[in-house]
Amino acid sequence: MPPDNPAPPAIAVDRLVVERGGRTVLLDVSTAIPAGSVTGLLGPSGSGKTTLIRSIVGTQKIKSGTVTVLGEPAGSKGLRGRVAYVTQDAAIYPDLSVKSNVAYFASLYGRSRKEAMSAIDAVGMHDHAGQLAANLSGGQKTRTSLACALVCDPEVLVLDEPTVGLDPVIREELWNQFRDLAAAGRTLLVSSHVMDEADRCDRLLLVREGRFIADDTPADLRASTGSANLESAFLHLIRELERTS
């Protein structure tokens, strides 16, 4: 994605400041996420990843700054069928089956039962469709939650650590699916604390202590830090910051 891309960004964060419980969690962060890309949001837990994600889906109270998604203020009514959110802990009903969970979200978005079934197939939960969500493993719950988001065919899909605890084969399948969605023009923001997922992203946002310490493509990040892999690139950036401060 060239930096002088004339198309408006799918997500624009401008000078965002968020406080939670008297502590500043995001300190004046700005970024622009291009449409039709997969952006990785990387950083240790507690760095502000979830807070940024909640600001983008419009469930976070913000202190100052703006978040614009698809040209509208984050959380606007018009965005609720176009932006889907996969929470860190699967937001599904344990006393409903996989099928009923996905069918419920499908109907909220005005989608059909058939679309619900194909979302279940897409996350590889076909064989568990009749099972109660309470009896699923952690990874299966995450996939069900993902199906509940995919079912609205969102233009922007925001996922908070969707691959935690997943079987490597399924993780691979999901990432392929994320790539396919981006290729079809969808915009994805995927948070992770696993560096080996970073290479699958078009762009990376590295967060540390409420600040972005990098906002670049994986290749450029490696080149500018002279590192062979992204883990050491991240370390390089942190050391550099510590030296200058």
Next chain:
Amino acid sequence: MSLRITFITAGRILRQLLNDRRTVVLILAVPALIIALISAIMEDSPQMFDRVGLILLAVFPFVIMFLLTSITMQRERTAGTLERLMTTPTAKMDLVGGYAIAFGVCAAAQTGVAAAVAYLWLDLDTVGSAWMVALIAIVTSVFGMVLGLLVSAFAATEFQAVQFMPVLIVPQIFLCGLIWPREEMAGWLQGVSDALPLTYAVKALQQVQASSDLTAEMWGDLGIVAGAVVVATVLGAATLRRRTG
């Protein structure tokens, strides 16, 4: 607000309840059994049963709907599904309305079973119609439901939610005229009693018991309970926040 989404939400809540067979049995059977127990205790004093049994017909569903809703809604808040729903086209009033319809259906079923048992089997006797008694009982239990919805906002855990019962429900039961005639209470207690909605449900029931005419006073008392439902619904909806800190 959308009627379609309100009904979809109600359907989802009912499906959750139906998946829990034991709860369904408890909802349908317990009030009828308790009224049968009271009838057995008061076997030698049918007039006493006509008074107490009738009031219990409204008070039991009121208590049970309060408990069920406060816990279900508290779960919805803490399990992340509420936040997830707030990013979908669901409006706050859709959610509150969905709860009201789903638990209203439960209340109607529960009252229907309890009233059938009381009238047909336990020889409960009222001058006015049993349908009017059922209507008053259902409106009263919907009041219990919205009260539960409201307190769920103040409960951080299910444990706390349950403990709101002695705070909000028990005083209403003690002061409504069920265990002691209101006229014989101290003046200040009568004043408190006058301010509690359950008192008017009991007054309405007592009028159905005494007269076959649908008096203006009876409609006025039922109207007060219905008004309390509206106030608690608005307050309950106000506690649902799309954005949180």
